[in-house]
Amino acid sequence: MVVYNENHETPFSKKGHVIYEKANFFIDSRYEIQRILGKGSYGTVCSAIDKKVKDSTRPSEIAIKKVSNIFTKEVLLKRAVRELRLMRHFKGHKNIVSLIDIDIVYIKPFDGLYCFQELIEYDLARVIQSSVQFSEFHIKSFLYQLLCGLKYIHSAEVIHRDLKPGNVLCTMQGILKICDFGLARGICPSYLRKSTSIITNYVATRWYRAPELILSKRSYSKPVDMWAIGCIFAELYGRRPLFIGNDQLNQITEIIKVLGTPPEEAISKYGSRMAWEFFSPPKPQYQAIPWCDIYAHISNEAADLLEHLICWDISRRYSVEKALDHSFLKSIRDTNNEPSCKQPFDFSFENTETTLPDLKVILQKEVESFRVERSGNKIHS
Amino acid sequence: MLTQITVLEGENQSAPQNCGTQENKKNSALGTIGAKARPSSGHSRKASLNNFWIPRETNVVKVTKPEKLGIRKLAKAYTRSLVSGWSTEIAPQGSLPKCKSLEDAVVNEFLSGREVKSLRIDDSKIEASKAFPKLPNIDQRMLAEEQNSIGSRNINLSNRDKKPLEDNKNIVNISQTLETLFPGNFAKKAIQVDPGREMILTGFPKNVNVNSILGFIAGGVIERIVPEIVKEGKDIVVNNLYLCFTKAKDAEDFFNFSKTGLFVVCGENIKVRWTGSCKYRYCNEIPKINELSSSFIESEVNIGACRCLIIKKLTNRCQKSKQRSAYYRNYGISRPYCDDFDIKEVEKDFSQYGEIVEITPAISRKLCVSIHYYDIRSAILAKKEKETTTSKLHAKYSDWAIWYGKDPADKPCIAL
Numbered sequence: 170m171v172v173y174n175e176n177h178e179t180p181f182s183k184k185g186h187v188i189y190e191k192a193n194f195f196i197d198s199r200y201e202i203q204r205i206l207g208k209g210s211y212g213t214v215c216s217a218i219d220k221k222v223k224d225s226t227r228p229s230e231i232a233i234k235k236v237s238n239i240f241t242k243e244v245l246l247k248r249a250v251r252e253l254r255l256m257r258h259f260k261g262h263k264n265i266v267s268l269i270d271i272d273i274v275y276i277k278p279f280d281g282l283y284c285f286q287e288l289i290e291y292d293l294a295r296v297i298q299s300s301v302q303f304s305e306f307h308i309k310s311f312l313y314q315l316l317c318g319l320k321y322i323h324s325a326e327v328i329h330r331d332l333k334p335g336n337v338l339c340t341m342q343g344i345l346k347i348c349d350f351g352l353a354r355g356i357c358p359s360y361l362r363k364s365t366s367i368i369t370n371y372v373a374t375r376w377y378r379a380p381e382l383i384l385s386k387r388s389y390s391k392p393v394d395m396w397a398i399g400c401i402f403a404e405l406y407g408r409r410p411l412f413i414g415n416d417q418l419n420q421i422t423e424i425i426k427v428l429g430t431p432p433e434e435a436i437s438k439y440g441s442r443m444a445w446e447f448f449s450p451p452k453p454q455y456q457a458i459p460w461c462d463i464y465a466h467i468s469n470e471a472a473d474l475l476e477h478l479i480c481w482d483i484s485r486r487y488s489v490e491k492a493l494d495h496s497f498l499k500s501i502r503d504t505n506n507e508p509s510c511k512q513p514f515d516f517s518f519e520n521t522e523t524t525l526p527d528l529k530v531i532l533q534k535e536v537e538s539f540r541v542e543r544s545g546n547k548i549h550s
Numbered sequence: 551m552l553t554q555i556t557v558l559e560g561e562n563q564s565a566p567q568n569c570g571t572q573e574n575k576k577n578s579a580l581g582t583i584g585a586k587a588r589p590s591s592g593h594s595r596k597a598s599l600n601n602f603w604i605p606r607e608t609n610v611v612k613v614t615k616p617e618k619l620g621i622r623k624l625a626k627a628y629t630r631s632l633v634s635g636w637s638t639e640i641a642p643q644g645s646l647p648k649c650k651s652l653e654d655a656v657v658n659e660f661l662s663g664r665e666v667k668s669l670r671i672d673d674s675k676i677e678a679s680k681a682f683p684k685l686p687n688i689d690q691r692m693l694a695e696e697q698n699s700i701g702s703r704n705i706n707l708s709n710r711d712k713k714p715l716e717d718n719k720n721i722v723n724i725s726q727t728l729e730t731l732f733p734g735n736f737a738k739k740a741i742q743v744d745p746g747r748e749m750i751l752t753g754f755p756k757n758v759n760v761n762s763i764l765g766f767i768a769g770g771v772i773e774r775i776v777p778e779i780v781k782e783g784k785d786i787v788v789n790n791l792y793l794c795f796t797k798a799k800d801a802e803d804f805f806n807f808s809k810t811g812l813f814v815v816c817g818e819n820i821k822v823r824w825t826g827s828c829k830y831r832y833c834n835e836i837p838k839i840n841e842l843s844s845s846f847i848e849s850e851v852n853i854g855a856c857r858c859l860i861i862k863k864l865t866n867r868c869q870k871s872k873q874r875s876a877y878y879r880n881y882g883i884s885r886p887y888c889d890d891f892d893i894k895e896v897e898k899d900f901s902q903y904g905e906i907v908e909i910t911p912a913i914s915r916k917l918c919v920s921i922h923y924y925d926i927r928s929a930i931l932a933k934k935e936k937e938t939t940t941s942k943l944h945a946k947y948s949d950w951a952i953w954y955g956k957d958p959a960d961k962p963c964i965a966l
Contacts, residue, residue, distance in 0.1 A: 221965040229965070296913055302917050307911035342858075342955065506758065
C-alpha cells in the first residue's frame with residue numbers, strides 16, 4: 170500500500186495562502202476573490218482577480234472552481250483525477266475551456282481540488298434565456314463551435330456525458346467553450362479492462378439525457394453526446410429546453426410527445442423489457458411532430474440535421490463528423506480548422522488505482538506534473 | 551482560395567543582418583547584446599561590434615566605469631581582448647574594427663555622436679547580463695535561444711509605447727539625413743526596422759487555422775497577423791504566423807508568456823521568435839489602405855482601434871406576431887430572432903477592406919456581429935468608410951451602428 174504523506178498542514182503552513190470564508194476557499198494570496206459565481210454538488214465557483222498581473226487598466230480575471238469532498242468519497246476523487254487529466258489532455262482547443270493553474274488543499278473545511286480557469290462572461294443557458302437577439306447565423310455558429318469542440322473530445326475517445334447549455338461558456342463575442350469534465354470519461358477499448366466494461370448509466374442532466382441512458386442497460390457511447398447537442402440545438406430555436414421531464418420516466422414521455430412512439434426495430438435495439446413495456450399498447454401511441462411545426466424560424470436544412478441528432482435509433486444518429494458535414498453548416502464551415510486530438514485519452518489508472526490513498530497519490534502527481542509543464546519545462550516521464 | 555506564400559526560411563534566418571544598421575546600433579547602444587543570439591556574418595563591422603560586446607559584458611566588469619565610451623575606446627578594448635585571446639572564436643581576425651565601407655563610417659560617426667551617452671554601462675544591466683550563461687560559440691548560443699528563450703530583449707521601450715505604429719522619431723530623422731547624404735537602400739532599411747513588435751510563430755499542428763491560434767494570444771492589441779499557409783495533401787497547415795502588436799511592451803509580454811507552458815495550441819507548444827526586421831507583410835494588398843495617413847491610423851489606435859469591428863442593427867424588426875409555429879406555446883418562448891440576415895452579404899461588403907479572419911456572433915439584444923480582420927488598418931478603413939456619409943457602405947448599412955470591439959488578444963498575459 171502506498172502511504173500518502175499529508176505533511177500535516179495547518180491553515181498557516183501553506184505559505185502565502187489566505188482564507189476566503191464565504192466560500193471556504195483557501196487560496197494563494199495573489200488571487201483576490203470577487204464573488205461567488207455558483208454552487209453545486211461538486212463544489213463552488215468564484216471569480217477572482219490575479220494581483221500578480223500588474224496591469225491597472227486590464228485586471229486579470231479568472232474563475233476558481235473548488236471541487237470539494239474529494240478526499241472522503243472514492244468516486245468523487247476518481248472524477249476529480251479524471252477531470253484534471255482530461256483538462257490537461259484537451260489543452261489548447263479554442264472551444265474547450267483552458268486550465269490556468271491547479272492547487273490542492275488538504276485542510277478541512279477548505280479541502281479540495283482548486284481549478285483556476287479563464288473567466289468567461291456568460292454561459293449558454295443565460296444567453297438562451299435572455300433577450301439576446303439570435304439569427305440563423307448565431308445558431309449556426311454556436312452549433313458549429315459546439316461540434317468542433319466535441320469533435321476534439323470524441324477524437325480522444327472521450328465522452329463528455331454532461332453537455333448542456335449550462336456547461337457551455339460563451340464570451341461576449343460569441344465564442345463558445347465547453348467546460349466541466351466532471352462526468353466525462355474515456356472509452357478507448359485499449360484502456361478498458363477486458364472483463365468489465367460497465368459504466369454507470371446515471372449520467373447527464375435529465376433534460377439532456379439520451380433515451381438509451383434511461384431505457385437500456387447496454388453500454389452507451391458517443392451518441393449520448395450527440396443527443397445532448399441536438400437538445401441544445403433545438404433550445405437555440407425554442408429558447409427553452411426541449412424535453413422538460415420531471416423524472417426519468419416523465420422524460421421519456423416528453424420525448425415521445427415530440428418524436429412519436431419509436432418503431433419496433435428501434436425499441437428492440439434498446440434490448441430491455443422496460444422499453445417494450447413502456448412503448449407498446451395499451452400505452453398511448455404518439456405521432457411525431459415535424460420540427461417546422463415546433464419551431465417557427467427553423468429552416469429545412471436545420472430541421473433535417475435536428476432529425477438526425479434527436480432520434481430514437483442510435484445507429485441513425487449522426488456522429489460528430491457527419492453532423493459537421495451536414496449542409497446546414499456548409500456556409501460557415503472551415504474544414505481546416507477542425508483539429509482532432511493526437512492520441513486517445515489514457516484512463517488506465519482507473520483499473521489499477523482504486524483506493525482512496527492510491528488515488529490521492531495520483532492526484533498529487535498530476536498536480537505536480539501540471540505545474541512543471543505550466544512553467545514551460547518538459548516532463549521526462 | 552488560400553494564397554500560398556512561399557516560406558522563406560532563409561530570409562528569416564538572415565533577417566537580422568539584412569535589417570540594416572539601426573537595430574544593431576540600438577542594441578549595442580543599449581548594451582543588451584548579451585541577451586541576443588544572432589546569426590552573425592562576421593564580415594560587417596556592426597556585427598563584430600555586437601560579438602565583441604558579449605564577452606565583455608559577461609566577463610569583464612572592470613572596464614565598466616560610468617564613462618563615455620567612444621568608438622575608439624571600444625576598438626581599443628576590442629584589440630586588447632583579441633590579444634588576451636579568448637574571444638577569437640566569435641570574432642575572427644578578419645573582422646577587426648576597420649571601416650570597410652561608407653556605411654560603416656556613417657555608423658561610427660553616429661555612434662560617437664549623439665547616441666554615445668547610452669553606451670555608458672549601467673550596473674544593473676551588467677547584473678542582468680550576468681544571468682545569461684556564457685556561451686562559447688554562436689551555434690550554441692542559437693541553440694540556447696531555442697531552449698531558454700534568451701532571445702527576449704531588454705530594450706528600453708518606453709519611448710515607443712507612447713507612439714504605437716511609429717518608429718522612433720530620432721531614428722527616422724537620422725535615416726532621413728543619411729538618405730540625403732547617401733541615397734540608396736541603406737536609409738530605407740533603417741526605417742523599416744522595428745524589432746520589438748513583430749514575432750514569428752511556428753510549429754502548429756495540422757488542421758488548426760488562424761482563428762484557433764488567435765484565441766490563445768494575449769498581451770495587447772494586435773496590429774496585424776500574416777499567416778503563411780502550405781498545403782500538405784488534403785491538409786492545410788499554417789506554417790508560420792507573423793504576429794505584430796501595436797505596442798512593443800505588449801509584444802514583449804506575449805513573447806515572455808509564450809515561453810511558459812501556458813501557451814499551448816491543440817496540445818502543441820508553439821515556438822515564438824522575434825523576426826528582427828519588420829518588413830511590411832500583407833496578405834492581400836488593398837490599395838485604399840495605403841491612402842490612410844499614418845497620423846490618422848495612429849490617432850485611431852490611440853482612441854482604441856483594433857482589428858475587431860462590431861456592427862449592430864439599430865432597428866429591431868422582430869416578427870413576433872407573424873411567425874408562430876403550431877406548437878409554439880409548448881416549445882417556444884418569444885425571444886428576438888432575426889430572419890432576414892445574410893452573413894455572406896456582410897462578409898462580402900466588409901472584406902473589400904481587407905481579409906477577414908472570422909465573423910463571430912456577438913451577444914447583444916439587437917442583431918450584432920463582430921468582424922475580425924487580419925490587419926488593424928482594414929478595420930480602421932472600414933469604419934472610416936462606414937462613417938463617410940457619401941460612401942456606399944454608409945448607405946447600405948445606414949441602420950447599423952459600427953464601433954471598435956475588443957481585440958480578443960487585448961487581455962493581460964497570465965503570470966506564472
